[in-house]
Amino acid sequence: MxxxxxxxxxxxxxxxxxxxxxxxxxxxxxxxxxxxxxxxxxxxxxxxxxxxxxxxxxxxxxxxxxxxxxxxxxxxxxxxxxxxxxxxxxxxxxxxxxxxxxxxxxxxxxxxxxxxxxxxxxxxxxxxxxxxxxxxxxxxxxxxxxxxxSEAYLLFTSGTSGTPKAVPVLKQGVYNLFQYFLEREGYDFKNTDRWLQMYDLTFDGSVFSLFLPLMTGASCYVVPAGGVKYIEIASLMESQKITVALMPPSVIPYLEPYRDTIKFPHLRYSFLGGESLLYRSACQWQKLTPRAKIINLYGLTETTIACTAYLFDKKTAVAESAKGIVPIGKPFHGVKYCIVDSRGKSVIKGVKGELCISGVQLFNFSSGGISSKQLLKRGGSIFYKTGDIVRENRNKNLEFYGRKDRQVKVNGYRIELGEIDFYLREITGSQAVTLCVEKGKGVKRLYSFIEGSARQKDRIKAELFKKLPGHMQPYSITYMGKIPLNRNGKTDTGKLLAMIQR
Amino acid sequence: MEEEKILKELEQVLRIFFRNNQLSIKAETPFTEFSQWDSMAHLELITTVEKHFKTRFHFSEAAAIKCAGDIAKLLIDRMKPPKK
Missing domain, CATH: 3.40.50.980 (Rossmann fold)
Structure with missing residues (x-):
């Protein structure tokens, strides 16, 4: 086409x-x-x-x-x-x-x-x-x-400056993604499939989970809002015999304790994306979804939902999972990439660097609120600097090593910690630091620290609710005399982490 | 009577869980009304209750828990002698 x-x-x-x-x-x-x-x-x-x-x-x-x-x-x-x-x-x-x-x-x-x-x-x-x-x-x-x-939709992502960033996504990018799943890769989607739709419509996972079933004549099952999310997801998957699902891997540790009492035997395709997929989580998930092909997807709103994929196989993935993280695989047809060092120079094959994406799935950067620092010119093409650190392995699969900045993913939501700090500083007039901490089994929470007394705690919380959506609200706010600094004058995250663990 | 006794014990468990010695619970108060309530807290609370009362909930049971009264009912059901 x-x-x-x-x-x-x-x-x-x-x-x-x-x-x-x-x-x-x-x-x-x-x-x-x-x-x-x-x-x-x-x-x-x-x-x-x-x-x-x-x-x-x-x-x-x-x-x-x-x-x-x-x-x-x-x-x-x-x-x-x-x-x-x-x-x-x-x-x-x-x-x-x-x-x-x-x-x-x-x-x-x-x-x-x-x-x-x-x-x-x-x-x-x-x-x-x-x-x-x-x-x-x-x-x-x-x-x-x-x-x-030519634009399909416009979504907003979290921005460090306190204002959400507009990301206009083009129809050509969405169609390239659809072609990958419906024509190029041999996925056997049927019109009898029942697809899970667990995302808010402001999140691009919803485009995948709504349009792909309707394009294939299948059914889209929407997870109700409110309630405990992982319970709503699992209950709907079980009761409606869901056959295709896209979800963030953070759902898996919640369901793992019930491995003896819950199974999803009808699931045929399990797409996991939005966060790094741990090898041990994928293995646990495979036990609950015995018939499903597990596919690890990688992408940003700026690269139209997903632009690389890796078909998980317990035996082969064990050797390929660097630091226990399942590779993000190979790019889709029409997606170009390069891996660069901190000066923007291409790294030698097999060396870690920042992943930059170009090609048909790139968002319309000319009309989005993007800083030129996030773009890279290379061989007549414009690449988007993702901020994600990757390495290409011997099988040409990309391994994921984390972020180069303070952007985090919590329950599949992309969050700039700097945006939370920005508003906390604006509200309190004091120094503030937010950390994202894994609290066992891969589940993450946000912890904020503010210089000052807890006297205005309720006002600060109320003000923050006026500025940021629910998924960006800190789980806990700690008030302290002074935020600890290390020898280099930077926030001593080690000391703050120790406080959280206590 | 049984429910009252279990709710009292449950209140102790919840006081430790929420680190709040003053916490007083009513059977029908939804957990969502507690600040710091999220998916993780839900899972942790159920695990804590399972350990304390030395029982295991089925997923469908855990999924139906919305308030302390729901937990009390499940625990009372477990105390009943099995039907012949």
Whole structure:
């Protein structure tokens, strides 16, 4: 497929609706929606956009785990625009900043809960079932498209300066990823598959978990928000006999204690990504998923969800797992990479360095809020410096060695510790340091330390909730006279870690 | 009566777990109301309770635990003589 005139991401959802309207497309909050029922909602939202003559190439979607929000994503896609998901759970100031950066002036919102958002026009998408429009006899994405943008969606990642970073992702990148999974690599996805969707729509794992099932005529099962996440995931996987799942490896240690009482025999493909996968976790997971092929995926929002993959095999992976971390594998077709040292020079084969990614899956860096320091020019191509330290092994698989900066992954969420420190300093006017600490079995938590007394503890917590989303809130905040420094005048993390262990 | 006794013992376990000697629990108070409650805390608490009461919960049982009353019910069920 050429990338010049790409159809909307939801085009094949529409084709699958025409082929198999009665098949289940979406399972959400315990309710099943057939392709026809979902399409009826999508079409109703599409008609609203058309009637209101929306011409913007980006449309915001404010909502969570309800059918209308999912239908809005598909409707915006068929309309030809790029979608910008906004999470109602995020602090209002953060949402306002996202609206400002993305330049959206039209937001689809399910329910009446949408607040006034930075002057943007809010369109309510809650449509009573009886009021969904009858579907016309002939539907095609070519006939529905009203705007034609090369951008598929725009997401935000954590930024050290205190403001979230906009990452516009192109359709060409998403289609390259789809081709890898649907055409190039021989994955045997079936229209009877039941896919797990455990991600918030503001996280790019949701693009994988929503669009791939709908492209293959299969069903997407959404993990309910709230509750204890790993329990909701496992319960849904078990009760609905999930066959394909993408999840972060941090789910595994939570389920391991129940290895005698829980199994996922129906799982055929288990994609793990978003965090480093430990060899021992992969082995434990294989015991719970005896029929599943385990695939370790690597990628950033900037490189369109995933751009390298490694098929896990207990026997071969043991020798390839450097420091007990399963390799991230080889890049997808169309993805270029180089490994560079701290001066930006290519390292000798087999030497560790920073992974830089270029090629068709690279985000639209010309319209994102990216610093030129994160880009590297090499042989006429622009590479994105990922900040991840890797090494190419003898089998040409990339081994992952961690980060070169203070970016961490907690439960699959990418977090700049500097962003938390920024707000803690802003709120308290004092020095603050946040550490990410593994608390047994690969589960991580955030611990913040602030210079000062605990008198204003409640105010600080409340203020921080106004600035940062839930996944960026510290698990604990410790107040101390002075943050300890080492001989080089840097934060003595060893002493802080010892305090946490106590 | 049995539930009351178990809840009292459970309160002691939770006081140590949450490092709060003043903690007082009601059977129906959801654990989510405790600050510092997260997935890890949920797992750690269940493991602590299992060790203290020398029992093991099935995944589906652990999944259904939302408050102290849920744990008490499971423990009471385990004390009942097996059905013939």
């Amino acid at each position: 050429g990338f010049e005139t790409l159809p909307p991401l939801a085009a094949r959802f529409l084709e699958n609706f025409l082929k198999n309207p009665a098949r289940t497309a979406l399972y959400i909050r315990g309710e099943k929606f057939s392709y026809k029922e979902l399409m009826a909602r999508v079409y109703s939202i599409y008609i609203i956009l058309k009637t209101k003559k929306i011409t913007a190439s980006r449309i915001g979607i404010y909502g969570g785990d309800d059918a209308e929000t999912y239908a809005s994503v598909l409707a915006v896609s068929l309309y030809g625009a790029s979608y910008v998901p906004l999470n109602p759970g995020n602090p209002a100031a953060r949402t306002e900043e996202m609206i400002k950066q993305s330049g959206i002036d039209c937001i689809l919102a399910s329910g009446s809960g949408a607040p006034r958002l930075n002057g943007a026009r809010i369109i309510n998408t809650s449509i009573p079932e009886k009021k969904t429009l009858s579907l016309p006899l002939h539907l095609s994405w070519e006939g529905m498209e009203r705007v034609n943008t």
